[in-house]
Structures are given as C-alpha cells and as structure tokens.
Amino acid sequence: MSANPFLDRTLVHGDLYQGDGRLADRTHALHRAKISGSDAADTIADLLAARVPAGAAVLDIGCGRGTTTVRLADRLRPRRLIAVDASTALLRTTRDRLGNAGLLGSVVCADFHHLPLPDSVADATVAAFCLYHSPTPAMAIAEITRCLRPGGIAVLVTKSLDSYAELDHLVNAAGLDPHAISRPSLYESFHSGNLHTIAATNLTVLDVQHEEHVFHFADAMHLASYLTTTPKYRINLTGGISALAAALRQRLPAPPYATRSTVSCAVAVRP
Numbered sequence: 001m002s003a004n005p006f007l008d009r010t011l012v013h014g015d016l017y018q019g020d021g022r023l024a025d026r027t028h029a030l031h032r033a034k035i036s037g038s039d040a041a042d043t044i045a046d047l048l049a050a051r052v053p054a055g056a057a058v059l060d061i062g063c064g065r066g067t068t069t070v071r072l073a074d075r076l077r078p079r080r081l082i083a084v085d086a087s088t089a090l091l092r093t094t095r096d097r098l099g100n101a102g103l104l105g106s107v108v109c110a111d112f113h114h115l116p117l118p119d120s121v122a123d124a125t126v127a128a129f130c131l132y133h134s135p136t137p138a139m140a141i142a143e144i145t146r147c148l149r150p151g152g153i154a155v156l157v158t159k160s161l162d163s164y165a166e167l168d169h170l171v172n173a174a175g176l177d178p179h180a181i182s183r184p185s186l187y188e189s190f191h192s193g194n195l196h197t198i199a200a201t202n203l204t205v206l207d208v209q210h211e212e213h214v215f216h217f218a219d220a221m222h223l224a225s226y227l228t229t230t231p232k233y234r235i236n237l238t239g240g241i242s243a244l245a246a247a248l249r250q251r252l253p254a255p256p257y258a259t260r261s262t263v264s265c266a267v268a269v270r271p
C-alpha cells in the first residue's frame with residue numbers, strides 16, 4: 001500500500017470510489033461546513049463560458065458524481081459532452097443526474113492516463129479534483145492535450161498541499177492518530193504549488209487562480225462524519241461515527257472546528 005492513500009490504486013479504485021456513498025458523504029460534510037469560498041463547479045463553468053463558444057465539444061475528466069458535469073451541461077449547452085471516470089458506479093450517478101436534469105451528455109469508463117478518445121476531439125476539457133490521484137499527472141495531462149484540438153482550452157483544478165491541515169492537529173490532539181501530522185498531504189502529486197509547472201509540460205498556461213475556502217464544522221458529530229470519509233487518518237475505534245463523535249467531544253475544546261483549503265484553477269490552451 002502506498003504511504004499516500006490518494007495514490008494507492010487499490011484504494012482509489014476500490015473503497016474510495018467503487019460506490020457513490022463515500023464520496024457523497026465526504027462532499028456533503030464539507031459543503032455543510034463551508035463558510036467562505038466559491039462553488040468550484042460555478043467557477044469552472046464561468047472560466048469556460050468566457051472562452052468557449054456555445055455548441056462546443058467538452059470533456060469532463062474524473063467526473064466523480066457529476067457535479068461539475070451537470071453545471072457544464074447547463075451553462076455551456078455543449079454540442080457534445082463526455083464525462084470520463086474509472087468508476088462505473090460514479091458514472092451511473094453522473095448519467096442519472098444529467099438525465100434527471102434533462103441535460104445531454106454521455107459517460108465513458110476509462111483511466112485518464114489512456115483515454116479511449118480520438119485526437120483533437122474536444123474544444124474544452126475539465127479535470128477537477130482528480131489528477132492528485134495520479135503518481136504521474138503530467139502523463140494524464142499529455143492525454144488530455146492529445147484529445148484537445150489545437151487552441152482548445154483545459155481547466156485543471158486542485159487543492160493546496162496544506163488543505164485541512166488543522167484537522168491533522170485536532171485528530172492528533174484528541175490522541176486518535178499520533179501520525180496524522182507527519183503523514184504526507186493527500187494532494188502531494190498535484191497541488192496548488194506545482195499545478196502551473198505540471199500543466200506547462202504540455203499546455204500553454206494562460207492563468208492560475210487561487211482561492212482560500214474556510215470550513216467550520218459545527219459540532220463533534222459533523223466533524224466525525226467528515227473524518228470517517230477521508231482516508232488520511234488511521235483511527236482505531238469501534239462504534240462508528242457516534243463513537244468517534246463521543247471521543248472528539250470528550251477530548252477537544254468546544255466547537256466549531258475550523259479548517260481551510262486553497263482551491264486552484266489553471267486555464268491553459270493547447271498550442
């Protein structure tokens with residue numbers, strides 16, 4: 001097993017994303033906690049709407065549950081929209097969400113290092129919050145570039161290395177995981193600090209925007225519901241979320257529990 005769970009293929013293609021539930025729970029816990037920071041799907045749609053004409057062909061790589069896909073379909077009204085992911089369960093969710101919203105789009109199950117798509121097929125491509133699952137993100141970006149037409153736009157989105165570091169300290173202070181602080185960042189392979197350099201290996205980077213997002217977990221139960229969905233921690237406690245919440249309540253100062261993450265978006269063009 002890799003020291004970084006986000007780079008552990010067995011975990012990424014198994015427990016983390018094999019089903020829809022864990023990602024949905026992690027995302028909902030974070031969204032409930034967010035007190036500042038833009039909606040990432042809106043930001044991505046805004047960046048593309050300003051640069052891509054209506055009726056474009058768009059790819060959403062590593063689409064997950066389709067949150068960004070649905071926003072792109074709604075805002076850009078593309079001629080063709082293809083959502084790609086390695087998880088069939090998440091692709092099902094994406095397809096259902098598009099269908100329920102009456103939006104057009106198709107899904108393809110594939111590894112983003114080997115896209116089963118022709119050269120130059122897309123006018124625009126998004127890869128949001130997924131390339132940190134690659135030990136070689138430049139290889140995935142080379143594939144994304146191959147699928148873009150010359151002059152096509154890529155929006156690549158990731159988080160800072162120090163995202164949610166305050167939670168490492170809380171978990172450590174509660175005596176639940178003594179190695180929480182020393183473990184590598186989940187985002188170590190592709191993060192706000194190396195986004196520009198890695199994107200520039202294949203693309204011409206036009207702009208990189210960084211925005212700090214702040215989160216307040218309202219109580220111990222809310223914090224526990226997030227901690228149990230992130231693979232970073234190794235907490236040996238039986239009794240599930242309620243037992244974890246009880247331990248946090250007993251061992252930590254009063255809530256809210258604050259943390260932050262920088263979300264970074266690169267806009268790049270295929271030369």
Ligand SMILES: C[S@@+](CC[C@H](N)C(=O)[O-])C[C@H]1O[C@@H](n2cnc3c(N)ncnc32)[C@H](O)[C@@H]1O
Nearest residue numbers: 017062063064067068086087111112128130133
């Ligand atoms: C956090 S989710 C992405 C969220 C989504 N892009 C959004 O904006 O809501 C990360 C996704 O990356 C996918 N993924 C991880 N490694 C992959 C790979 N090698 N090829 C394709 N998809 C991969 C996972 O299956 C998961 O759906």
